Amino acid sequence: MTTALPTTHLTPTAVSALAARHARASEDAGRLHPEVIAALPATGFARHFVPRLRGGRAGGRAGGFTELVNAVAAVGEACASTAWICALQAGHARLAAHLPEPAQAELWADGPDTAIAAAVVPPSGRLVQVPGGRRLTGRWAWASGADHADWILLATLDDSGAGQPLYRVLALPREDVQVHATWDSVGLRGTGSDTVTVDDVFVPEHRSFLREALMTGVRDADAAPCHRVPYTLVASLLFCAPALGAARGALDAWTALARQRDASGDPGVQQTLARCSAEIDAAQLLLETAAARADRAALTPPAAFEPATAARNQRDAAVAVDMLVGAVERLFRTAGVRALSQDSPLQRAWRDVHAVAAHATLQPGASAAAYATGVFADAGD
Structure with missing residues (x-):
């Protein structure tokens, strides 16, 4: 017997009117207007795929895909750039759910509305293995919403092993990442899909996972359906x-x-x-x-x-x-x-x-x- 996916109560109306009002300003600035950014947590997109309460951490809704698509489209009627960020904040939280439990506890320590940006395709940068983790240096393009994110997921090839390099995704706090205003596109101009760089930053062992986990889904028997x-x-x-x-x-x-x-x-x-x-x-x-x-x-x-x-x-x-x-x-x-x-x-x-x-x-x-x-x-x- 299957269990129905939970209702997540996304509220696109919380941001749509602001997004429409500031669409031109967002385009001119190359990133969402500050009032739109401030309204994003109330929409529920960032928490939509966050795991439910576990280990004392404030949990999310571990929601479904049909409601998310409809809610993102509703925001897109007002501003596609805002809808893009809403979709990615939800999607990147689902990626972050593949991190080990200690890293998840860090990302969502202050609640489930953590804004997560990412640049995971293609991999870039280089890793150096050090005690307790790795040091990361590199440059990644098209990290939508990175400037107003709390955490950023970055992908690189890890050649520290004996075989083929491993495709590894690492989580870094925003303060460890430099954002460069390089986004100047014909469309989706307000997404702030800028270039980010990292200069010899230490990433603890628990703040990474292999891309293979994304290809298979979380195999933990206790994982929410949307993470599998x-x-x-x-x-x-x-x-x-x-x-x-x-x-x-x-x-x-x-x-x-x-x-x-x-x-x-x-x-x-x-x-x-x-x-x-x-x-x-x-x-x-x-x-x-x-x-x-x-x-x-x-x-x-x-x-x-x-x-x-x-x-x-x-x-x-x-x-x-x-x-x-x-x-x-x-x-x-x-x-x-x-x-x-x-x-x-x-x-x-x-x-x-x-x-x-x-x-x-x-x-x-x-x-x-x-x-x-x-x-x-x-x-x-």
Whole structure:
């Protein structure tokens, strides 16, 4: 008998209005507005995947994936950059749940709303083995939200052993990491996806784990369901959710512009509205199906997990973001010159969905290859 995943009561409304109000300022600054950052803990995103109370530590909700996707998309309607940070704060806490118990106790010593940033793909830097741990030096790009994080996860190759280098993830407090304002992108401009550097910092042995744990999920029998699923099953899903919200926001902005032009009776406008709204709804169905698949897999013993499930989720996320880009592209082309204004939420959504679609986990070639490999292998059995 399976147990239902817990309700997590995410509250995207706690930040959406602020995110919309400060979207332009966040873009200009290259990071979220301070008022938006201050509102993030109240949203529940950072604690969504934090383990429940254990060992006297203030626990999180160990929530599910379907609710997270919908909540991130709701924030994305107001500001995709804010939604991106919300998704990553949740996702990075799930990664941190793979750390040994003493490290988890440090990360969440003050409560479950610890903001965690990460740069774990690709690995970078170098390690030196020392008594009690390792010393880390290096440079990592695209650490979204690092400037206002409490902790940062960084990945490197550990060649201290006799065999092949090991892909190791380490947790460092924010004060041990230098953040360099290098993020100047066309889309997702407010995410502060800057470069970070570390200069010969000591990391205790207990503050690291191997990437292999991400690929298999936490094997502890007492682990929450959301921690038992592999990274490949859910990574692309979480990255895609902000694009769903941005596309919905684009549709709302386009509809408002059509009303201003008194164009509701134009057959071309009607056809664009029908087609784009259907494509956005279809993309939402794909993502909700993938999220439900992840929630079901979370309740399945790890040994019974089917790799094909991850391939289907990767396929669905890649196809969904492609549909969203196509819909927003069509909306932008038909919106008229008013959509070109820097204050237009439509042009911002147009830039943001393209930026999301450029992420490595959402590339159609890689997802198609993973899915086709499983299909053709099954056919040959």
